[in-house]
Every structure is written in C-alpha cells, then in structure tokens.
Amino acid sequence: MDVLTVKDLSVSFYRESGEIEAVKHVSFSLRAGEILVIMGDTGCGKSVLCKSILKLLPDIAKIKTGQIFLQGKEITHYTEKEMQKLRGTVFSMVFQNPMTALNPCMSVGAQIAEAVRLRNPELSRRERQDRVINLLELVGIDHPGERAGQYPFQLSGGMAQRCVIAIALAADPAVLFADEPTTSLDVGVQSQVLELLLELRKKLGMAVIFITHNPEVAAQMADRAALMRDGELYRIGDAEEIFGKTIPNNCGRID
Ligand SMILES: Nc1ncnc2c1ncn2[C@@H]1O[C@H](COP(=O)(O)OP(=O)(O)O)[C@@H](O)[C@H]1O
Ligand SMILES: [Mg+2]
Structure with missing residues (x-):
C-alpha cells in the first residue's frame, strides 16, 4: 500500500522580482516501510x-497545482491546525542541522518528553519518562538517564542529531x-547516523523520505x-535500476 502519493505538485515563490518555480509537476508514491531517496543538486x-x-x-x-494523499486521504487543503496534528503523529522530520532543531534552553530529555506528551497525552509522568529513556536507547545513546538531563550545547553534533531522531x-x-x-556532520559520524536510520527503519517499519545531494549516501540508503x-x-x-550494481559508480548523477 502507498502511504503517501503526490500528484502533479507545483510550487512557486512569489517575490517582487517575479515568480520562482521551485517545484514543477512532481508525482511520486511512497510505499509503506520503504526508503525513498530524493536526490539532486543543491537548489x-x-x-x-x-x-x-x-x-x-x-x-x-x-502550491499551484497538484494533490497530496496520505494513506489514501487527500490532505492538500488541510488547515494549519490539521497539519499540526499530522506533524508529530503521522509525519516526523529530521533536518540538516541538529543544533537549530533543538531548543538550547531545555534539556534533551525534556524535549523528547514534550514530543511524547503530544503523541501520547494519556501517559503518566512516570510512563513518559520511561518512554524517553527507551527512545534514547533506541537511537544508540549510552547512559540515557544521564544524557536526558543534558542540554544541546553539551552534546556533539552526532549525539545531538541522535536526540533529534529520538524526538522524531x-x-x-x-x-x-x-x-x-547528515550533511552537517563529520564523515565518520555521518555513516553512524545513516546506519542508525537503516536499522530503525527495519525495526520500526516506518517509511522514509530521505533527501540528499550526495550520490554515495543516496546509493547506501x-x-x-x-x-x-x-x-x-x-x-x-x-x-538497483538507478544506481546500477556497482555502487556508487554509474549512479545517475546529476551534473
Ligand atoms: N525563501 C525562498 N524565496 C524564494 N525562492 C526560494 C526560497 N526558498 C527556495 N527558493 C527557490 O526554490 C529553489 C529550490 O530550493 P530548495 O528546495 O531549498 O533546494 P534544495 O534542493 O537544495 O533543497 C531554489 O533554487 C530557489 O530558487
Ligand atoms: Mg535542501
């Protein structure tokens, strides 16, 4: 079954200098549990x-043209309130820079707890704390009890991105x-985070839209x-069709 279907989507920016067509008649489907990589040069x-x-x-x-369907239901014209409900329950996001995604004034444990509360308001404080620890373990963070009390500035880039993934x-x-x-992370840390995402997808069965400009990363994911x-x-x-058997050569690179 397709979880997400995008049909003929076009998006423009309207500036004083004129219209900028950023997305033109894009169509694709995302299947349950798959990683779909969207690849292309910056911009x-x-x-x-x-x-x-x-x-x-x-x-x-x-949005100039097109339709978006989530699990068969059209969401193209959802209001901000309806979208807020989806973001944090059905949809989650991890962006490039973990430091801008995290709130510098809150411990990472409190930030994860807040995301848990939004998703599962029925949980008690105790249950919520347990879930925070579980999530930190799930993303491969040692001593999760201690880590939960730390603030973003106390974490390395890789640790911070793991926390962002825990929130997601x-x-x-x-x-x-x-x-x-992983674009803002050191190369070694980058591959650890990619491995983590592959492992989590397997464990949790979620579908992933993975965006990158890097053909090697694309082929891996x-x-x-x-x-x-x-x-x-x-x-x-x-x-296999896009990247060929010998990864990462012959990978449909866009020049
Ligand atoms: N805030 C903006 N104002 C005007 N144009 C924008 C804005 N953000 C993006 N664009 C346009 O959309 C294009 C695609 O941007 P983006 O999706 O961010 O690229 P990328 O593929 O690197 O993620 C840009 O080349 C630019 O022309
Ligand atoms: Mg981008």
Missing part, C-alpha cells in the same frame, strides 16, 4: 518539495522526512530513488 527543489508536503513553506510560496520517533511516524540529516533537476522529478526507480 533543485528537494527541500521545497518536502516542506510543501508538510506545509512548512513561508507565506510567499504557494516519539511521534511513532508512518513517514519520516529526513532532509540532508535507497530502496528506491527519485532524481530531481531544476524543480522537476525526472526519474524514479528501484535502487
């Missing part, structure tokens, strides 16, 4: 595509949007891959 429209599905675009951007998982999402989630250029999604297919 080709990957983030705008993802944000338009989540309705996180600034006011100057408008608190939602128990059907679809996780990961927009260049993809079940299927969609290639974008200049706002258009011009090719989509199984990873």
Whole structure:
C-alpha cells in the first residue's frame, strides 16, 4: 500500500522580482516501510518539495497545482491546525542541522518528553519518562538517564542529531522526512547516523523520505530513488535500476 502519493505538485515563490518555480509537476508514491531517496543538486527543489508536503513553506510560496494523499486521504487543503496534528503523529522530520532543531534552553530529555506528551497525552509522568529513556536507547545513546538531563550545547553534533531522531520517533511516524540529516556532520559520524536510520527503519517499519545531494549516501540508503533537476522529478526507480550494481559508480548523477 502507498502511504503517501503526490500528484502533479507545483510550487512557486512569489517575490517582487517575479515568480520562482521551485517545484514543477512532481508525482511520486511512497510505499509503506520503504526508503525513498530524493536526490539532486543543491537548489533543485528537494527541500521545497518536502516542506510543501508538510506545509512548512513561508507565506510567499504557494502550491499551484497538484494533490497530496496520505494513506489514501487527500490532505492538500488541510488547515494549519490539521497539519499540526499530522506533524508529530503521522509525519516526523529530521533536518540538516541538529543544533537549530533543538531548543538550547531545555534539556534533551525534556524535549523528547514534550514530543511524547503530544503523541501520547494519556501517559503518566512516570510512563513518559520511561518512554524517553527507551527512545534514547533506541537511537544508540549510552547512559540515557544521564544524557536526558543534558542540554544541546553539551552534546556533539552526532549525539545531538541522535536526540533529534529520538524526538522524531516519539511521534511513532508512518513517514519520516529526513532532509540532508547528515550533511552537517563529520564523515565518520555521518555513516553512524545513516546506519542508525537503516536499522530503525527495519525495526520500526516506518517509511522514509530521505533527501540528499550526495550520490554515495543516496546509493547506501535507497530502496528506491527519485532524481530531481531544476524543480522537476525526472526519474524514479528501484535502487538497483538507478544506481546500477556497482555502487556508487554509474549512479545517475546529476551534473
Ligand atoms: N525563501 C525562498 N524565496 C524564494 N525562492 C526560494 C526560497 N526558498 C527556495 N527558493 C527557490 O526554490 C529553489 C529550490 O530550493 P530548495 O528546495 O531549498 O533546494 P534544495 O534542493 O537544495 O533543497 C531554489 O533554487 C530557489 O530558487
Ligand atoms: Mg535542501
């Protein structure tokens, strides 16, 4: 079954200087439990595509054409209130820079607890705390009890991104949007976080839209891959078909 279907989606920014067509007639489906990589050069429209599905675009951007279906139900015209409900329950997000995603004034445990409370308001304080510890363990953080009391500035970039992933998982999402989630991390840490995402997908069975400009990362992560250029999604297919057998050469790179 498809969890998410996007049909003929076009998104433009309207500035004084004129219209900028950022996403042009994009169509694709996301299957339950799969990792769909969206790949393309910087500026080709990957983030705008993802944000338009989540309705996180600034006011100057408008959806011009198209429809978005979540689990068969159309959500194209959902209000901000309806979208808020989806973000944090069905949809979750992990973006490039964990330090801007985290609140510097709250311990990471409190931030994860808040995400748990939004998803499961019925839980007691005690149950919520247990869930926070579980989530920290799930994302591979040692001494989770101690870590929960720490603030973002006390964490390395990799640790911080693991905490952001824990917050995203608190939602128990059907679809996780990961927009260049390792681009700001050191190479060694980057591969650990990618491994973690692969492992979590297997364990939790969520579908992932994984955005990257890096063909090697794309080849490592993809079940299927969609290639974008200049706002258009011009090719989509199984990873083997797109990247070839010898990863990461012959990977449909966009120049
Ligand atoms: N705030 C904005 N105002 C005007 N144009 C924008 C804005 N954000 C993005 N764009 C346009 O959308 C295009 C795609 O941006 P984006 O989706 O962020 O690229 P990427 O593929 O690197 O994620 C950009 O090249 C730019 O033309
Ligand atoms: Mg981007």
